[in-house]
Amino acid sequence: MKPLIQPLSQPQPSSAIAPLTHAWLALVALTVISPFLGHWLHGVAWLPVLVATIIGFKGWLIARRFIEIELAHPFIRRVTLAFISITPLALLLTVFFGNQFARWATL
Amino acid sequence: MSTIAIPVAGEIPPAESTGRVPGNKGIWVGITCEFVEFLVLFGVYFVARAHFPESFEHGAERLSQFSGTVITLLMVTSSYFIACSVASMRAGQQRRSLYWLLAGLVVALGYPVAKYFEIQWNLAHGINGESGIFFTVYYYLTFNHLVHATWGILGILWVLARHVVGGYTPDDYAGLEALASYWHATDIIWLIIFPLFYVLA
Numbered sequence A: 001m002k003p004l005i006q007p008l009s010q011p012q013p014s015s016a017i018a019p020l021t022h023a024w025l026a027l028v029a030l031t032v033i034s035p036f037l038g039h040w041l042h043g044v045a046w047l048p049v050l051v052a053t054i055i056g057f058k059g060w061l062i063a064r065r066f067i068e069i070e071l072a073h074p075f076i077r078r079v080t081l082a083f084i085s086i087t088p089l090a091l092l093l094t095v096f097f098g099n100q101f102a103r104w105a106t107l
Numbered sequence B: 001m002s003t004i005a006i007p008v009a010g011e012i013p014p015a016e017s018t019g020r021v022p023g024n025k026g027i028w029v030g031i032t033c034e035f036v037e038f039l040v041l042f043g044v045y046f047v048a049r050a051h052f053p054e055s056f057e058h059g060a061e062r063l064s065q066f067s068g069t070v071i072t073l074l075m076v077t078s079s080y081f082i083a084c085s086v087a088s089m090r091a092g093q094q095r096r097s098l099y100w101l102l103a104g105l106v107v108a109l110g111y112p113v114a115k116y117f118e119i120q121w122n123l124a125h126g127i128n129g130e131s132g133i134f135f136t137v138y139y140y141l142t143f144n145h146l147v148h149a150t151w152g153i154l155g156i157l158w159v160l161a162r163h164v165v166g167g168y169t170p171d172d173y174a175g176l177e178a179l180a181s182y183w184h185a186t187d188i189i190w191l192i193i194f195p196l197f198y199v200l201a
Helices: A018-040 A047-066 A074-096 A098-104 B025-051 B053-062 B065-090 B094-124 B133-164 B174-199
Strands: none
Touching: A018 A047, A018 B065, A018 B174, A047 A074, A047 B065, A047 B174, A074 A098, A074 B025, A074 B174, A098 B025, B025 B053, B025 B133, B025 B174, B053 B133, B053 B174, B065 B094, B065 B174, B094 B133, B094 B174, B133 B174
């Protein structure tokens, strides 16, 4: 049975549209600018760092605003945040330590 | 005579802090499996990239960045519309929630259409699964994502049908939120695929 009064410390899922709209606008802006960044910064050493940061930020936006990960069960929170974090880190490792990684991954 | 204290069920403190499960536990089992599957596929991508860096640096230049950008915009927009559907349901606006979900479906259907035109464009420019390691990995990963997105679109259709007949209320919308969680997870995966293949040249 649901308690009649919810504890004040327990945040509730949001029914507001505005935070979702702000997140969507940020996602659209980052998406539209990404191909131009690829052209403008072609060959620049830190382009992968920027791309990895954008991947992580976009994933975090979806997780925080759309899935509301901060209210979710710890297992769901950990799984989602781990998935969002692993790929940008793997990208940086591959770009900056590609030779070592290739040797390590050779059968 | 000794006495034994038997704890009352309500006095047992929780072993771990709990949070809510967006949707239901079943969908999060599926989403976790989906994440693990794509982590393996991304592992293949990074191993191939480490072995053939030149192929990956030049491969992105040959793909249609326009198609990749359009698919990304379709994914984030449909994800946004479905998130709005859940938020409207929580606010007690069931009809508005239905319209948001319908908009999410229409935009989501643009993904397979855009993918069809992208493949036509690829073939017209001599890009197929045997055009090199970059394109083999590209087709493998993006087709896999398309399969997952197709399941999501079928899910949207099912949830939409239930929504139309009043299957969800502000007190019980777990099915709608489960679908939304799956679609957001599929969106996150595409947001990783997009820069790996279309941006990083």
